[in-house]
Amino acid sequence: MVKAVVLGAAGGIGQPLALLLKTNPLITELGLFDIVNTPGVAADLSHIATPAKVEGYLPPDDGLAKTLKGADIVVIPAGVPRKPGMTRDDLFKINAGIVRDLATGIATTAPKAFVLVISNPVNSTVPIVAEVFKQHGTFDPKRLFGVTTLDVVRASTFVSEVINDLSKAPEIVVPVVGGHSGVTIVPILSQSSHPVLSLLDGDKLKALTDRIQFGGDEVVKAKDGTGSATLSMAYAGAEFATKVIKALAGEKGLIAPSYVHLDADKEGGAALKKEIGKDLDYFSTNIEIGPNGVERIIPLGKLTDYEKQLIAAAVPELETNIAKGATFQKAPPAKV
Template sequence: MVKAVVLGAAGGIGQPLSLLLKNNPLVTSLSLYDIVNAPGVAVDLSHINTPAKVEGFLPPNEGLKRALEGAEVVVIPAGVPRKPGINAGIVRDLATGIATTAPKAFVLVISNPVNSTVPIVVEVFKKHGVFDPKRIFGVTTLDVVRASTFAAEAVKDASLAAKLVVPVYGGHSGVTILPVFSQAKPALPASFLENKETLEAITHRVRYGGDEVVKAKDGAGSATLSMAYAGASFVEKVLRAVTGEKGVIAPTFVYLEADPVGGAEIKKEIGGDVAYFSVNVELGPTGVEKILPIGKVTEYEKSLFPGALTELETNIKTGASFIDGAKL
C-alpha cells in the first residue's frame, strides 16, 4: 500500500506523470493537487482500469493538506517553465505543506532549477525541525535518459538505446551536467570515446537538451513528456526500494550528508566542498542507503568538473538564501 502525491498534477509534466503513476502497480492511492483542474485530471485517470484510487484537490478547503495526508512519496513537478524566481516561491510553499503534513514522506523534486529548488526544500524542512537528508531527492534522471539516447544515436545503434545507461553527475542545468560516457554500460566503442569533437558535441547536447525542445515547440513549451517519463522512472525505483527490493541504484541530486562516508568520498573525488551533488545512490526503505563513488573518469571528463562546481556553488547558495530569514 503506497500513497503517491503529485503536486502540480494538471501541468505539462504533471498530467503525463500522473498517468504513468496510475499505471504503476506499486501505487495504490494517487493524490493529485494543483491550483486548477486537478479534480478533472483525477476523474479522467480514475476511468483507467488499474488498482490505484485517484483523488484531485484544489487549494480551497485545505486542499494541499488533504492531498498530502498519509503520503509516502511526494513528487513536485509544479511550476512555470523557465521561471526560476516564480518556481522558488511555489516550491517553498509546497515544501511547507509537506513539512507540516507529511514530514516523513519521500520528496522528489522535479521543479526547476533543481540545483536551487532542492536546497529550498531542505531549508524549509530544517526550519520546521523535520529534515531527513535521506528522504529529499532532486530528479535528474532526464539527463541520464538524454545522454543514453544521444550516445546510441551517435554510434548509429538504435537497438542500444533501450539498454544503454550513461551515468551523469553534478547538477541538473547547463555546465553542471556531467555525462560520463566512459562509464556507459554496455561500454561504448573506443572510436566514440576517443573522438573529442563528438564527445564535446554530445556533452553540449545533453547539457542543453531542454533548449532543443523549446526551439522545436516554437517557444510554446518545454520538455514535458520526456521529463514525465524520466520522473516516473525515478519514482518507480523509489517505490521498489520502499517496498523491500534490495540493490536499487538510481541517479539523483542529493544532500551529500545523507551518507557522510559516501558524501565525503564524492567531495574528495571532485575536489570541492559542495553540499549537494548528483550521484548514483543505493536506495532502501529509509531512502538513501549509500552514496556510491564516481570512480574512474577520463581526462576530458575530469576537465569538466571545476566549471560545474563553480556554477553549482552559486545555484545552491541562491536556493538556500531564498529561505534564510523567511517566516514559514
C-alpha cells in the same frame, strides 16, 4: 499500500506523470494537487483500470493538506515551464516561491514522505525544500531527491544514435553527475555501458557532451515558445519514482542518479567531496536507494582528463545555485 502524490498535477509534466503513476501496480492511492483543473484530471485518470484510487484537490478547504495526508512519496513538478531564451536559473524568481509553499505543506502534513523535486532549477529548489524542512525540524537528507533522471535518459538515447542502434537505447547506461542545468550536467561517457569514446574524436566528443548538457534547449526551440520538456521529463520522473517505490517495497540493489544532500550518506558524501575537490552540500551522482531513502552515495570512479575538466567547470556554478536556494529560504525576498 503506497500513496503517491503529484503536486502540480494539472501541468505539462504533471498530467503525463500522473498517468504513468496511475499505471504503476504498486501504487494504491494517487493524490493530485494543483491550482486549477485537478478534480477533472483525477476523474479522467480514475477511469483507468488499475489499483490506484485517485483523488484531486484544489487550494480551497485545505486542499494541499488533504492531498498530502498519508503520503509515502511526493513528486513536485509544479512551476512555470521554460520559454525560449530562458535558462533554468531564470525560472528561479517564479518557481522558488511555489516550491517553498509546497514544501511547507509537506513538512507539516507528511514530513516522513520521500520528496522528489522536479521543479526547475533543481540545483536551487532542492536546497529550498531542505531549508523549509530544517525550519520545521523535520529534515532527513535521506528522503529528499532532486530528479536528474532525464539527463541519463537523454544520454542513453544520444549514445544509441552515435552507435547507430536505437534498439540499444533502453539498455544503455551512462552516468551523469553534477547538477541539472547546463554546464553542471556532466556525462561520464568513459563509463558508458556501451563503449562510445572510440567513435568520438575531440570535436564529436564535445558535441555529444554539449547535446547532453543542453538537450532541453532542443525541446524549447522545437516547441517554439509553447513549452519545454514535459513528456520526456514525465517519463524520467516516473522511472525514478518507480525505483523509490520498489525500494519502499523492499527490493534491494536499486541504483539511480539523483541530486542529493551529501549528508544523506556521510561516508560516501565525504568521499565524493574529496573526489570533486569541494565541500559542496549537494551533488548529483548514482545512489543506492533503500526503504529509508538514500542508502549509499556511490563514488564517481575513474574519470578522463576531459571529464575532470567538466567537473571543475560544474563546481562553481553548483556552488552559486545551491547558495541561491538556501539563501532564498533563509531570507526570502519581500513580496511585491
